[in-house]
Amino acid sequence: METCKNFCPVSDTNPQACSVRLQSVAKKFGDGPDVLQDINFDAVAGDFVAIIGPSGCGKSTLLRMLAGLVSQNSGQIEIDGSAPGRNSPELSYVFQEPTLLAWQRVAANVELPLILRGVPAARRAEIVQRCLRQVRLGERADAFPRQLSGGQQMRVSIARALALDPRLLLLDEPFGALDEMTRNHLNEELLSLREAASWTAFFVTHSVAEAVFLANRVIIMSANPGCIAHEVAIDLPYPRTPATREEPSFQQLAAKVSGLLRTVEEAAK
Amino acid sequence: MKIRCSTIWPALIAGSAFIAIWYGVRGIISPAREFMLPPPHEVLAAFGEHATELLNASRNTGIGALLGFSLAVVVAVAMALTLSLNNLIRAGLYPYLMMMQMMPVIVIAPILVLWAGAGLPSVTIITFLICFFPLVVNTTQGLISTDRSLVELFKMYRASKWQEIVRLRVPAALPYFFTGLRIAGTLAPIGAIVGDFSAGNSAGNGGGLGFLTLIYGAQFKMAALFATVFSGCVLGFVFVAAVSGLSWLCLHQWHDSYEKPDN
Structure with missing residues (x-):
């Protein structure tokens, strides 16, 4: 672990x-x-x-x-x-562009900071879900960034920024x-x-x-x-x-x- | 990667037109020179007549092409990773990589035959030499073109260098890598045929398509030569299709070079 x-x-x-x-x-x-x-x-x-x-x-x-x-x-x-x-x-930084990993689905993008910081896998899914719900994108967890509108991509970016509290x-x-x-x-x-x-x-x-x-x-x-x-x-x-x-x-x-x-x-x- | 009727019909019509022109040209050249351009049905017959030879040669060339191509992919990716990590190494080696690309393969071939022996080893090395450059250049470009904001994001989350490479630089370089792979994929069969042409003549199993060209040429078997050309085309097509399929598998969901999946 x-x-x-x-x-x-x-x-x-x-x-x-x-x-x-x-x-x-x-x-x-x-x-x-x-x-x-x-x-x-x-x-x-x-x-x-x-x-x-x-x-x-x-x-x-x-x-x-x-x-x-x-x-x-x-x-x-x-x-x-x-x-x-x-x-x-x-601290979290939100860029002018959504700056998402294009090859990762929305959920994995939000999970990224948690993985990089070594948060145990068992806790990650729950945090990702919570953050996506907060930006009203709970339904789009499996989408790829390019399937989202500019505003939605920015919300993913914000969800990612909030993942580490x-x-x-x-x-x-x-x-x-x-x-x-x-x-x-x-x-x-x-x-x-x-x-x-x-x-x-x-x-x-x-x-x-x-x-x-x-x-x-x-x-x-x-x-x-x-x-x-x-x-x-x-x-x-x-x-x-x-x-x-x-x-x-x-x-x-x-x-x-x-x-x-x-x-x-x-x-x- | 949908194949639509709208893309098949024009291709079929153009192909038929090509065959018609072929017959037409043959109709107007003087009988003394007719042997130079065998009609399509004779080429087709030559396929049947030399089927075993052509299949065998295609297989030999295909193996050489695949070996050289695979070797090029492995070495080029390793090289690209090295080059992308260090500006000094990149500056030091780039000119020689360029030089490698300028090397005339036809001239290299006899040297390779002496070094590695004729047949498969030489064919593999020649294919490798031809495929290597586009792969290493494109992959390196991809690895150093990572979005700066994303690199900073990784830095802010205190990602290790390894995490940065595996989770960011490598996937971000995939589209570039596949550009290189497509180029290398079209070059590989050509490289193997050229290699076989100049270094394959004592290969076991009767050599590849290049060697067959030499034999048919010496025997003035024009229809068989044409059949050899088309065999090479088919081999090239197989390579390109395989690479395109692989690229589609890896990129179609997220990369803008492919249509968006439905929401």
């Missing part, structure tokens, strides 16, 4: 979401200019942070640093007190390629998934409406070098529903974020 240390996917007690701390973080690639400069940010457990900003402001780089895929040149990143990488709490969810424009209707649906689903589990989220997006709908904090970044220009607190109560989008307070906040984004983009010209 395969064993796994420090791992507890379907815990009896809900695992706690983690906190994230960035202190004077800077990043450049090779001898180039700073891609990110002096990033200071604290996310408390359970925060849903949306990151929005012009192209090239280093949003994705920031996310990749949190995932431990690239490391910063200076400054400190702490996830629950430890640096990103092997010892950081369980992450404490930190990093989403890099996951719904950017989808039409607005599908995107709205998935936004609502993502929030309802959040009700059921407890994770901290960083969500990169180009859509102001999406950022305001999902997050309790929106970070507006500026480019050259990338840094945090503004932060807007979204004090709309959860759970949020499609009706939330119609509320004046939602529209005011969206207008505020749009306005700040515009000033950032104009300053870059």
Whole structure:
């Protein structure tokens, strides 16, 4: 039997979401200019942070640093007190594309992280089923990815991200390629998934409406070098529903974020 | 891989037209040269007349082709895995792989006959040499073209190198591998015939199709030569069909080169 240390996917007690701390973080690639400069940010457990900003402001780089895929040149990143990488709490990354294994059926795609982490086979089937039910794809477990629509493929990707019960969810424009209707649906689903589990989220997006709908904090970044220009607190109560989008307070906040984004983009010209 | 009437009829009509033109051309060439183009029914008769020889030669060539082809697959896959894992090895060996492909097989054959002896060993090696390059190049390309996000995903889930190869790189390379396999599959019988032509003449069992070509050519048996050509075609077709079937088995459910199964 395969064993796994420090791992507890379907815990009896809900695992706690983690906190994230960035202190004077800077990043450049090779001898180039700073891609990110002096990033200071604290996310408390359970925060849903949306990151929005012009192209090239280093949003994705920031996310990749949190995932431990690239490391910063200076400054400190702490996830629950430890640096990103092997010892950081369980985290999942959702890419812009569904990024599924085309040769594996839906269920096997969701099972992948569990296999790679050595979760015993006996427990895997149950977790896979639960995750697929959560994204309303329980019926499509035996389909191949290409038989699914773009929205369904993205839901498989999210189910896979949830399989290890992450404490930190990093989403890099996951719904950017989808039409607005599908995107709205998935936004609502993502929030309802959040009700059921407890994770901290960083969500990169180009859509102001999406950022305001999902997050309790929106970070507006500026480019050259990338840094945090503004932060807007979204004090709309959860759970949020499609009706939330119609509320004046939602529209005011969206207008505020749009306005700040515009000033950032104009300053870059 | 459905075979539809709509694809069979045009092929049958084109085939009939080809035979008609064949008869037509034969009708207009001067009687003195008629021997150069035996009519289709004579070729058919030659099949019957030389059936044992042709079958035997096809079998010998088929064995050589299959051995060389299989050897090429095994060595090429091992080589591709090595090349994909290390840029230095890839940079070091690639030029020589290219050179191997440039080698004129006809010139290599006499050397091989001296080294390995005529017959099956030489035929196998020549087939191997011809099949190897497309296999190794395509498979290597497949192994290094893995989607970067998926590689990162594996990294984030702390997959071992072995898991990354077995669960990601190898299956992702399958479509490329099969592209190489199709090319090698069409080349294998040709390689075996060429090999047999230049190195098969003292093979046991009377040699393969290449050797038969030499004999019939020397005897001016034109109809038998044509029958030999078609035997080679059939052999090639068997190879291509087998490779296509294998490719279908491995890819049709998930790869976009095949129609989607119904939802």
